[in-house]
Amino acid sequence: MATQKMLKFVTLGKEMPAKRDxxxxxxxxxxxxxxxxxxxAAEQASRCSQCGVPYCQAHCPLSNNIPDWLRLTAEGRLQEAYELSQATNTFPEICGRICPQDRLCEGNCVIEQSGHGTVTIGAVEKYLTDTAWENGWVKPIRPGSERVESVGIIGAGPGGLAAADVLRRQGVQVTVxxxxDRAGGLLTYGIPGFKLEKDVVMRRNDQLREAGVQFVMNCNVGEDLTFDAIRGQHDAVLIATGVxxxxxxxxxxxxLNGIVKALDYLTVSNRQSFGDEVASFEDGTLNAKGKRVVVIGGGDTAMDCVRTAIRQGATSVKCLYRRDRANMPGSQREVQNAEEEGVxxxxxxxxxGFAGEGQVGGVMVQKMRLGQPDATGRQAPEVIEGADYLEPADLVVQALGFEPxxxxxxxxxxxxxxxxxxxIKADFRSHATSLPGVYAAGDIVRGASLVVWxxxxxxxxxESILSYLSQQSVVAAE
Incomplete structure (x- = not known):
């Protein structure tokens, strides 16, 4: 009976959720x-071919059991589908919104490869968890018993919060x-609301806080509190600062004035969305209104910046990228969204270089062509001599990526x-660093990467910290 509800990709076409105009x-x-x-959601889930070897799951960093929760969705068993998605993913509603599915699960969908159009996995995942919140299926975190051990987590981004969730469910005392001033890291201050509305993140922060996770905010390690002090207060420490x-x-x-960093620009915009008063926005420093904006870069952060500038009322928004469209690192969906909005x-x-006296007035642009592949296998950009020109700009946003x-x-x-x-050098299996009892996870280990990683x-x-704490307890008891 279940299979009759599936394999509908032959008769049903791919359909994404409608976009607002x-x-x-x-x-x-x-x-x-x-x-x-x-x-x-049920119709689109029913298009899944229920592969014996599900490439969608294999290409998901979390190994989400996608075929099974698609089947449950098609059968109308939404609570079971949500619980299955939650079993492997701490924040499925966030991944459903911001994962580049076109490069991960959906991009490797078998029916996509056969020309039928991918199953819209991300949209179904988002729908499932939003429905779960609305219906009260997302239960408070209540450990079966409390443990005396405590863990300090440095960094309240997705990696740190995911670890806090796992540890707290096992009764460990957790301080982040x-x-x-708000938890969430780039989820809160780096990703604009048009991709991830902030109440979605705050809801998860509240869940962890109500579970007993302690948050120490506005804390710069090395300035307000030493790393040694944090180590001294906890049985283990996780470094999850991001880059x-x-x-x-x-x-x-x-x-020159008017040349700004992407994260500064996005953080101020997101603070505005929270209703914060931000001087650098009010005085125009980090506000694109009425300006000719040039964003330099081709990743997802650059896409966030150009689309933010449009919403702030820029007179024009241009994105400069040294390679071509096929070779850009950002999501093709985001490029399409940006183009639709006027970028x-x-x-x-x-x-x-940049032109101007005191204040930037333009970007000196070199035209490029793609030459031989570089060490990564991508064609390396080469300068076309004599093809330089000046691109007028009142605000230039640098979005060339992040470093630790x-x-x-x-x-x-x-x-x-x-x-x-x-x-940070950490074991790729256990995430243990060179310091006993200190672990590291996320971008600070792998470099700038995806939220899902x-x-x-x-x-x-x-999980490694839980094993370490158990071993320490055994040693202490001997």
Missing amino acids: ATLRSQDFGEIYREFAAQK YDRY YKIREIEAPGAA EFVWLAAPK EDIPTLWGVPELAVTRWGT AIRDGREAA
């Missing part, structure tokens, strides 16, 4: 996709330290081993 959605920071109706140091352009004029992409273009801060120096722990890239790392690290 581009003209209307570009006026606010609300999410752009409308909710799936129950019937649509973070530099910001926040932005790659800056080194070119003539790079110090102009300038492919094969890179900044040579020098944590051993900042925190006064030179014995904490790092790689030649500055990321941080969630996986945080969950794995928490």
